[in-house]
Amino acid sequence: MKLTSDELRKKWINFFKDRGHTPISSASLIPENDPTVLFTTAGMHPLVPYLLGQPHPAGKRLCDTQKCVRTGDIDEVGDASHCTFFEMLGNWSLGDYFKDEMVPWSYEFLTERLGLDPDRLAVTVFEGDDDCPRDEHTAALWEKCGIKRENIFYLGKKHNWWGPAGQTGPCGPDTEMFFDTGKPKCCDTCSPACDCGKYVEVWNDVFMQFNKNADGTFSPLKQKNVDTGMGLERALMNVQGLSSVYDTDVFTPIVKKIEELSGRKMSDADAVRAIRVVADHVRTATFIIGDERGVTPSNVDQGYILRRLLRRAIRFGSTIGLKSGDYSKIANVVVDKYAEAYPELAAARDKIAFEIDEEQTRFERTLENGIKEFEKLCKYIQGDTINGKSAFRLYDTYGFPLEMTVEMAKERGFKVDVDGFNARFEEHRNLSHAGAEQRFKGGLADTGELTARLHTATHLMHRALKEVLGDEGVNQRGSNITPERLRFDFSFARAMTPDEVKAVEDKVNEAIKADVEITCEEMTVDEAKAAGAVGLFASKYGEKVKVYTMGEYSKEICGGPHANRTGELGHFKILKEQSSSAGVRRIKAVLE
Ligand code: SER
Numbered sequence: 277m278k279l280t281s282d283e284l285r286k287k288w289i290n291f292f293k294d295r296g297h298t299p300i301s302s303a304s305l306i307p308e309n310d311p312t313v314l315f316t317t318a319g320m321h322p323l324v325p326y327l328l329g330q331p332h333p334a335g336k337r338l339c340d341t342q343k344c345v346r347t348g349d350i351d352e353v354g355d356a357s358h359c360t361f362f363e364m365l366g367n368w369s370l371g372d373y374f375k376d377e378m379v380p381w382s383y384e385f386l387t388e389r390l391g392l393d394p395d396r397l398a399v400t401v402f403e404g405d406d407d408c409p410r411d412e413h414t415a416a417l418w419e420k421c422g423i424k425r426e427n428i429f430y431l432g433k434k435h436n437w438w439g440p441a442g443q444t445g446p447c448g449p450d451t452e453m454f455f456d457t458g459k460p461k462c463c464d465t466c467s468p469a470c471d472c473g474k475y476v477e478v479w480n481d482v483f484m485q486f487n488k489n490a491d492g493t494f495s496p497l498k499q500k501n502v503d504t505g506m507g508l509e510r511a512l513m514n515v516q517g518l519s520s521v522y523d524t525d526v527f528t529p530i531v532k533k534i535e536e537l538s539g540r541k542m543s544d545a546d547a548v549r550a551i552r553v554v555a556d557h558v559r560t561a562t563f564i565i566g567d568e569r570g571v572t573p574s575n576v577d578q579g580y581i582l583r584r585l586l587r588r589a590i591r592f593g594s595t596i597g598l599k600s601g602d603y604s605k606i607a608n609v610v611v612d613k614y615a616e617a618y619p620e621l622a623a624a625r626d627k628i629a630f631e632i633d634e635e636q637t638r639f640e641r642t643l644e645n646g647i648k649e650f651e652k653l654c655k656y657i658q659g660d661t662i663n664g665k666s667a668f669r670l671y672d673t674y675g676f677p678l679e680m681t682v683e684m685a686k687e688r689g690f691k692v693d694v695d696g697f698n699a700r701f702e703e704h705r706n707l708s709h710a711g712a713e714q715r716f717k718g719g720l721a722d723t724g725e726l727t728a729r730l731h732t733a734t735h736l737m738h739r740a741l742k743e744v745l746g747d748e749g750v751n752q753r754g755s756n757i758t759p760e761r762l763r764f765d766f767s768f769a770r771a772m773t774p775d776e777v778k779a780v781e782d783k784v785n786e787a788i789k790a791d792v793e794i795t796c797e798e799m800t801v802d803e804a805k806a807a808g809a810v811g812l813f814a815s816k817y818g819e820k821v822k823v824y825t826m827g828e829y830s831k832e833i834c835g836g837p838h839a840n841r842t843g844e845l846g847h848f849k850i851l852k853e854q855s856s857s858a859g860v861r862r863i864k865a866v867l868e
Contacts, residue, residue: 664696
């Protein structure tokens with residue numbers, strides 16, 4: 277079947293609209309008020325509070341295409357199917373329909389809308405354990421639809437359980453759908469659980485009915501939800517019978533541009549990996565910079581991931597002859613390709629090109645310093661081997677890829693202790709993984725009272741900052757809340773004076789003292805803006821959003837949750853006001 281990405285998105289939305297779902301716009305790639313993850317990694321992620329029982333302004337049946345970034349498999353990028361950015365098509369029942377509806381709909385969509393041959397579909401269901409019974413019900417539903425019994429596989433938690441996304445939060449057994457490529461079974465027990473390549477995953481329906489608690493136990497959720505996710509790129513690849521996601525229409529214009537600029541071809545075995553890496557990384561970088569909450573390259577958090585993606589793209593690009601200025605041209609093609617589906621990219625076109633060119637210049641400068649460092653190293657080398665520690669320093673401090681160090685060493689007749697480098701690399705990776713796990717500690721769904729109060733304080737402070745420093749110059753750039761403190765980034769050109777800090781504290785404490793009620797209304801984004809609410813929201817479908825009002829003190833578009841009255845907050849205190857990046861200030865504050 278010939279199916280383009282635009283058609284697939286439309287088919288998806290229309291199919292679920294016909295079944296009573298409200299389409300919602302993709303949330304930002306950068307989660308707000310969620311200290312646990314750097315990027316939105318799944319369609320369900322922005323919906324966690326609603327899966328836990330909060331009513332969603334758009335209703336109980338939702339569908340969307342969500343922008344996602346996952347960098348865990350970055351080293352795999354370059355093969356046929358790994359991407360750091362992808363779109364997840366999703367639909368949700370928030371305590372509404374369940375398995376009886378979802379399984380037949382899944383079958384109908386796959387066979388009738390996507391035209392997949394029912395005999396080439398395989399499904400997996402949960403085999404059952406102490407936490408949750410064997411899912412015979414779902415298996416029976418599949419069989420009734422027409423899936424052959426031998427194509428229904430029962431698997432354990434490792435394969436058929438989804439979530440939580442952090443250490444705690446909503447999760448449940450799932451049923452996954454696979455496309456059988458027709459390759460022979462690799463062994464007698466060959467199933468979708470093995471990675472021999474016979475079965476390719478297309479869709480995942482999660483029956484989200486448990487909350488995983490901090491002590492590892494599972495308790496039933498207030499409501500039974502359905503959460504499904506289909507990766508757009510992989511679905512296109514399967515439907516079109518292609519062997520790589522880079523051959524689908526989302527990538528073809530990007531790949532063509534890279535071929536044109538480099539003079540190398542995808543059909544050239546030596547160039548294919550580099551072309552794919554550049555295509556993937558530049559696409560992801562374009563989405564991160566062009567996001568409605570876009571960030572720029574830096575040494576922390578999302579900015580650091582962005583930096584690594586761009587530098588990795590540049591390094592791979594240099595092996596196929598890409599030059600300065602080429603990467604922003606490639607990004608321009610990404611913007612063109614997605615202009616309709618994600619209008620925020622077109623709005624940020626110039627910024628995207630500028631940031632990519634800037635980062636390239638900075639990287640070139642670092643490379644120069646790295647080369648100097650390398651020359652020094654060669655001068656003082658003992659024996660004929662550059663040790664792992666030095667090679668890692670070149671990598672870590674100067675962004676020097678190991679392959680480059682090895683190559684340059686070879687030119688001078690030296691070797692590199694690659695094992696030593698790898699040992700350092702692993703050590704470092706484990707450390708940063710430990711860091712990443714820390715981030716997940718609070719769980720995705722930290723809806724505790726302390727967090728809610730700090731969230732309310734953030735709104736009050738945002739407004740106070742605008743009053744004290746001027747409405748025009750002050751805009752929110754980021755927010756990160758833990759039960760202990762709030763952290764707020766905003767645009768402002770200089771450091772605040774002690775008087776200004778005090779004035780902001782006083783204003784917030786005045787609002788707390790006034791003890792006004794916090795109210796929440798639902799309206800469209802246009803109505804919210806007309807009512808004077810601040811807040812970012814890229815609304816494609818004109819869907820409803822929540823607006824929180826705190827008396828005269830604040831009005832913002834926000835998902836919540838918040839305190840009931842400002843009086844619950846106690847005393848507000850700013851601990852630190854400092855620079856975050858060029859033109860952006862960062863405040864850390866607490867309630868005491
Ligand atoms: N949350 C599930 C996934 O990411 C289904 O949307 O696969």
